[in-house]
Amino acid sequence: MNANNGYRLLFTTLPTNDLGLLTRSVPIALALRKRGHEVLFSSPGRAPSKLLSDAGFTNLRPRHPIYEISSKALNPKGFLKLLGSKKLMERYGGRWRFLAKLLRAIPLRFAPTVPEIWSMDHMAAMTGLKNSNFIRANCDAYMKLVEDAAPDAIVDFWNPFACIAARKLGIPLVTVNQADAHPESRGFIWWKEPSAAPPTTVPAMNKVRRKLGLGEIRKLEDLSIGDLTLIVGSPETDTLPESADVTYVGPILWQKEGEQAPDWFDRLPGDKPVVWLYPGNPRYSAGGSIWDSEVIIEACIEALRDQNLVVVLSMGYQLIPDKYLPLPNNFIHIEYVPGLIMAQRCDLMIHHGGYGSCQTGLFTGTPAVIIPTFSERESNARRVAEAGAGELLLPTFSRHGRKSLGPTALRQLVLRVLHDDSYAENAKRCSEYLKKAGDIESTASLIENYLIHPSK
DSSP states (O other): OOTTTOOEEEEEEOOOSSSTTHHHHHHHHHHHHHTTOEEEEEOOSHHHHHHHHHTTOOBOOOSSHHHHHHTTTOOHHHHHHHHTOHHHHHHHSSHHHHHHHHHHHOOOOOOOOOSOOOSHHHHHHHTTTTOHHHHHHHHHHHHHHHHHHOOSEEEEESOHHHHHHHHHHTOOEEEEEOGGGSTTSOOSOTTSOOSSOOOOSHHHHHHHHHHTTOOOOSSGGGGGOOSEEEESBOTTTSOOOTTSOOEEOBOOOOOOTTOOOOGGGGGSOTTSOEEEEEOOOSOSSTTOOTTOOHHHHHHHHHHHTTSSSEEEEEOTTOOOOGGGOSOOTTEEEESOOOHHHHHHHOSEEEEOOOHHHHHHHHHHTOOEEEOOSSHHHHHHHHHHHHTTSEEEOOOEEOTTOOEEOOHHHHHHHHHHHHHOHHHHHHHHHHHHHHHHHOOHHHHHHHHHHHHHSTTO
């Protein structure tokens, strides 16, 4: 399709149930849609599906039993209901075929769950990608999705299966990623060396790639190299070696066009600091996991309940665990807030270290106290702290993986960052770096120009 009639683009993200990758993919998609291009998404988590629906995007779910289950967070009763559904009969030819396909894809080998996650490859090894059957099932599902969607190009945000599908099917691939996910980076824990080689997905991944007729990779991060490779942030805040063939695109952050400050802003007291608490997803599974951020809610309630400040708690369409209700009187719960407006209104952000949250604070010049819940988030937090724009406080991990955080240390750190003006000054300095690196419109232009002139 030529540029005058618009391109058909498929935006793919790592299929997790949080909004971090949506905060950078949706604004680019909106800018391209305004230019006359058709944009489809595949981000099958529940919270992403809600946000994409609100933004008016079609969100495609890979057709495979693992996505039928994960996208609905089914309990045993819900699973039995799914097995008896008419839709399942139509999609899979019956419940036994559904179950057979599911069982063939279930991963059985996992790297140990540890708080120190060295890289994107290590993280993937903990989540099932040491199993070639699981990788192949996902690749097949995404290849079928791509064939049905028939895009002119894929714009990917950390989804290795979509990247493999693009290469196998010969679809142009644009990747938009963090510096830590680039193969020439030092990974998530860039401040020290591992004592032993971390677990890897490369053998299983290469087994699948060979069967698909694709070349082998050296490390999983090789998949993040597109025909056009874009890196969010700036060279000053997200440094890569000069040899990395990337283009920085600045802070890619989103809120709805024309978004206004909500009415309840007027009811916030003018004589008290306002703290925005965004913990991210409290629990990624019923049994809990290394990625969970529930510890942030628990610690902040204990640390800040009696302080002379207002805490605005937003969950990004996630649910507050019942045991924390009712909230203290100085807490306000809002299901979803416009991020940039909220960051500009508050005096301090407390969050889990997600890249989008870190970029939001730096972009608006808002200091932060960051409680990173695993190593990729600690990497982001350390970059903010090194820039003098905030501080981080690491949870401790028990032998069984339970996180804990002392409320006294958290309270002292919150008060220090609130009352030391140097943190806000340094955040504003970082904002200047980021704004010079690029913006949403220039990123849309880079993608559009690549589609028109792919050889340049």
